[in-house]
Amino acid sequence: MNEHKTDRLVVPPDAVAQVAACLQRLMADSNASLSMVIDRSGRVIASESRDPRSGIADLGVLIAAAYSSLQEIARLLREENFQTILHEGLRERIVTETIDARWLLVVLFDEQVQVGLVRVLTRRTASTLAAILDLQQQPPKFSRQRQKQFRRAAQDTIDLIFGKDPEGPDRERT
Incomplete structure (x- = not known):
């Protein structure tokens, strides 16, 4: 695995492997088709998919842009932020969950999967990922x-x- 740079932060291969393991478990527990962690600019830190997909990097950038615009809406509504965002299409749904202030957890699933289940599992996984990624921000002692x-x-x-x-x-x- 390669190191991933994000906002002047290097996420080393062992941390990327831990993130990928969390994403795999989330997918297994929720029956999602895609899960990924992106930074706020849309760069993909890690992703897992049931089927080979093209355009994951583009999807990350577009989801980050949508998230940013919704955070501006939250500001206008005098909300602190929108922690969880749900996009529903006819066949696919996307849940985006904030991980701390720097990353986003994105889960793609179809209409047969329970939205509530995905939201609960996504929130739990985001908490685990926050602990993993938070360690990467601390300078070595x-x-x-x-x-x-x-x-x-x-x-x-x-x-x-x-x-x-x-x-x-x-x-x-x-």
Whole structure:
């Protein structure tokens, strides 16, 4: 799996794999035909589909645009936001659920699947995904020892670039 960049955030392959596993379970539990996580600009972080589909990236962008316009409607109505959005067609339905403020969970299903079931499962999955994706926003924590090692490695690299002996007499010990 590849890393996915989203709003200057890199979602590493192991997190993408966790997201994909959540999407697979959601699809199995709800009998949905497609599930995906997109960022607010519409970039697909991960997607799962029962059948091969083309245009998933386009679908992500269009759903994100629709979501943004509905959030503007919410603002005009003095609502904080619309957490869950349902689009119903003759054959297909789409539930979009907000994951924190940065991502959207999108679930596509047909008219034979219960809307209420999908909404409950989508909300539960969004909570799980929020925990996974929230970890990606936190900067890594370094111990003091690790900081010293990093500082020493950086200083050694600078010394090598400028031709100083890293073990020379003017070397400051950290």
